[in-house]
Structure formats: structure tokens, C-alpha cells
Amino acid sequence: MRVLLFTGKGGVGKSTLAAGTAALCAAEGLRTLVLSTDAAHSLADAFGVPVGSEPTEVTEHLYVQQVDAQLRFQQSWAEIQGYLLSVLDVAGVDPVAAEELTVIPGVEEVLALLELRLHARSGRWDVIVVDCAPTAETLRLLALPEALGWYMQRVFPVERRVVRALRPVLSRAAGVPMPEDDVFVAVERLHAELEEVRALLVGPDASVRLVLTPEQVVLAEARRSYTTLSLFGYRVDGVVANRIFPSDGADDWRVGWVVAQDSVLAQVTESFAGLPVWTSVYRPSEPVGVDALRQLAAEVYDGSDPLLLPTGPGPFRIARTSSGTVLRLSLPLVSRAEVDLARNGDELVVTVGSYRRLLTLPAGLARHRVAAARVEDGELRVRFEESAS
Numbered sequence: 001m002r003v004l005l006f007t008g009k010g011g012v013g014k015s016t017l018a019a020g021t022a023a024l025c026a027a028e029g030l031r032t033l034v035l036s037t038d039a040a041h042s043l044a045d046a047f048g049v050p051v052g053s054e055p056t057e058v059t060e061h062l063y064v065q066q067v068d069a070q071l072r073f074q075q076s077w078a079e080i081q082g083y084l085l086s087v088l089d090v091a092g093v094d095p096v097a098a099e100e101l102t103v104i105p106g107v108e109e110v111l112a113l114l115e116l117r118l119h120a121r122s123g124r125w126d127v128i129v130v131d132c133a134p135t136a137e138t139l140r141l142l143a144l145p146e147a148l149g150w151y152m153q154r155v156f157p158v159e160r161r162v163v164r165a166l167r168p169v170l171s172r173a174a175g176v177p178m179p180e181d182d183v184f185v186a187v188e189r190l191h192a193e194l195e196e197v198r199a200l201l202v203g204p205d206a207s208v209r210l211v212l213t214p215e216q217v218v219l220a221e222a223r224r225s226y227t228t229l230s231l232f233g234y235r236v237d238g239v240v241a242n243r244i245f246p247s248d249g250a251d252d253w254r255v256g257w258v259v260a261q262d263s264v265l266a267q268v269t270e271s272f273a274g275l276p277v278w279t280s281v282y283r284p285s286e287p288v289g290v291d292a293l294r295q296l297a298a299e300v301y302d303g304s305d306p307l308l309l310p311t312g313p314g315p316f317r318i319a320r321t322s323s324g325t326v327l328r329l330s331l332p333l334v335s336r337a338e339v340d341l342a343r344n345g346d347e348l349v350v351t352v353g354s355y356r357r358l359l360t361l362p363a364g365l366a367r368h369r370v371a372a373a374r375v376e377d378g379e380l381r382v383r384f385e386e387s388a389s
């Protein structure tokens with residue numbers, strides 16, 4: 001099963017491209033699902049039909065789903081939130097404020113992605129296209145299970161045993177309720193489910209497409225997303241430049257735009273060198289409905305396979321060389337100065353700007369020391385050496 005994610009700045013055409021690509025796949029006879037995790041839910045508007053929170057058939061082989069994030073949120077988060085609320089209640093926090101404090105921004109979106117797990121297991125689909133919310137925030141949040149991995153494996157089970165044994169004493173002494181065991185069960189389950197989704201999205205059959213419009217501000221954000229997505233192990237396999245003004249028969253106003261767009265498009269090609277850059281013209285009207293969307297996608301991919309798997313090495317690999325073991329992580333569009341590297345036990349902490357990834361090192365490397373690190377050809381390369389001790 002192939003998974004394609006579409007992301008990009010607000011309003012650039014993510015939903016349009018996601019819907020169009022799905023319509024094109026379905027027309028080729030592939031069992032296709034396009035789903036949105038975004039609360040805005042514009043897929044129904046793009047297809048021009050009502051769409052429910054369960055997969056709704058739009059045309060042969062094509063199903064659309066707008067995940068009810070609120071419902072998923074209640075299902076997955078309720079027990080954990082209940083406990084947090086009881087703690088905040090003891091602390092004297094106003095219940096309405098407490099409710100807000102227990103909601104992590106973006107958490108609803110991430111929980112909506114849990115839907116992917118069930119779809120992947122069902123065997124019902126050949127292709128799943130995900131219309132993501134603006135920017136790569138959600139995908140970054142999915143790094144959470146990885147970041148919590150160490151804690152979940154080592155600390156969590158101990159904590160759970162301790163709390164179970166000492167709950168009555170501690171609750172009395174601290175005056176704060178201790179979590180019941182079902183809170184631990186809920187945390188553990190959520191962690192495992194998120195991990196499963198992340199594994200699916202960084203796996204060999206998944207890739208991310210960046211949608212942009214040829215404008216400086218939009219390009220700048222797409223470049224940052226490219227770096228961040230790579231940092232967290234997602235594979236970007238192409239860029240769609242949408243809403244390109246046709247140059248023929250243009251008046252002065254449009255000629256100005258055509259020139260400006262051309263210049264940004266040249267930067268797009270340069271920024272995403274090595275990736276396909278598909279283009280899509282600014283249509284005289286909104287592409288709404290299956291036919292218009294499929295038509296748009298057919299022109300975008302122009303005969304090339306919309307599901308082509310990215311070639312070349314993945315975003316993360318480890319190789320043994322004569323001078324030690326080298327870890328490589330794709331990190332396009334940054335210089336060494338923008339990357340910070342730290343070692344924390346068997347984890348490598350990679351920081352780029354305000355984004356941080358905790359990479360758990362394979363057992364074989366855990367006792368090696370970092371001998372050298374550089375950023376070259378869009379990759380972070382870290383060389384490990386066996387410790388002298």
C-alpha cells in the first residue's frame with residue numbers, strides 16, 4: 001500500500017492536489033482513499049459532494065474521508081486528560097482553564113492520523129492520500145513516540161510499579177491524586193499506536209509532497225519544511241508548484257506576475273535539486289469535482305507515474321567504512337553552523353533551529369564515540385569510533 005502525504009503553506013492548493021492525485025489513481029483502477037486530518041475539511045468542497053467521517057464513495061474506486069478529530073481525541077485522550085484534570089483540580093486551577101491546559105496544540109491532528117493505522121491494516125486500499133494541515137507541525141509531533149522511546153521502555157514500567165504500590169500513601173502525603181493503572185494503560189496504548197503510524201509514514205512505501213505557489217514567502221517556508229521533514233525521517237519525493245500564471249496574451253499586470261513567478265520557479269528548481277518539480281497552471285476557475293481534479297492532476301504529472309517510489313538512499317542510513325561507522329541523515333538546505341549535535345547516552349540529539357530530534361542509536365553504536373561530524377551534499381554525516389576504553 002502506497003501512502004502519499006501533501007503538505008505546504010496555507011491555501012497553496014494542498015487539498016486540490018491531494019484530491020486530484022487520488023482521483024487520478026482511482027481512474028487507473030487503484031483502490032484509493034483520500035483523507036484529511038485538517039479540521040477545516042475542504043475535501044468535501046473540492047469534490048463538491050458531502051463527505052462523512054467514514055470513507056465515503058465519490059466515484060468508482062475513490063473514497064473520501066474527513067476524520068472526526070474531536071471524536072478520535074476523546075477516544076484516545078480521555079483517560080489521560082481525566083487524570084491531568086484531577087491533578088489541576090487539586091492545584092486549584094479553574095476547570096475551564098484546566099481543560100485548555102490539558103490539550104496539546106496540534107494533538108487532535110496527530111490523533112486523526114491514528115486512523116491511518118486501521119486503514120493500513122485493513123488491506124482495503126492500494127493508495128492512501130493524506131491531505132495534511134498547513135506546515136509540517138503535525139509530522140513533527142509524530143516524532144513524539146520516538147522521543148519518548150527511552151522513557152517508555154525504561155522509566156515508565158518502573159514508575160507504574162512504584163505508583164501501584166505506593167498510590168494510597170502518596171496520594172495522602174502529597175495531596176495530589178496518583179494516576180490509576182488505566183492511565184498508564186492509556187498512555188502505553190497511545191504510545192504504541194503513534195509509533196505504528198510513524199513507522200508507516202517514514203517507511204519505504206510512504207512519501208511527502210510539498211505544495212507551493214511561486215512566491216518568495218511560500219518558497220521560504222517550503223524550504224524549511226523540507227529540512228524539518230528530513231530531520232524527522234520523512235522522505236520528500238517531489239514538489240508541486242501550483243497556480244502558475246500562463247504567459248500568453250498577458251496584460252501588464254499579468255506580465256509582472258509571470259516575470260516574478262519565473263524568477264521564484266528558478267529558485268524552486270535550485271532548492272529542490274534532485275527532486276521532481278511538477279507544475280500546475282492557474283486555472284480560470286476553481287477546480288471542483290472529480291473530473292476537474294483528475295484533469296488537473298493528469299496535467300501536473302504529465303504522463304509520469306504519480307505513485308513512483310522515490311529512488312536513491314533513504315533519509316537515514318548507517319554504513320561501515322574503513323575509518324569507522326558513518327551515520328547519514330538527510331538534512332537539505334542547511335549548513336553545519338545551523339546544526340547542533342549532542343550525545344545523550346545511546347541517543348544522538350540533532351537540533352536544527354527550533355527543531356530537535358532524538359535519534360536512538362543502534363545497539364552497535366551505543367558505545368562508540370562521535371569522532372567527527374559534518375554537513376555535506378544535503379546530508380549530516382557523523383563518524384563514530386570505538387571508544388578506547
Ligand SMILES: Nc1ncnc2c1ncn2[C@@H]1O[C@H](COP(=O)(O)OP(=O)(O)OP(=O)(O)O)[C@@H](O)[C@H]1O
Binds near residue numbers: 009012014
Ligand atoms: N491551479 C489552480 N487554479 C485555480 N484555482 C486553484 C488552483 N489550485 C487551487 N485552487 C483553488 O484555490 C483555493 C485553495 O486551494 P486548496 O483548498 O486546495 O488549498 P489548501 O492548501 O488545501 O488550503 P488550506 O491551507 O486552507 O487547507 C481553492 O479554492 C482551490 O479551488
Ligand SMILES: [Mg+2]
Binds near residue numbers: 014131
Ligand atoms: Mg486544504
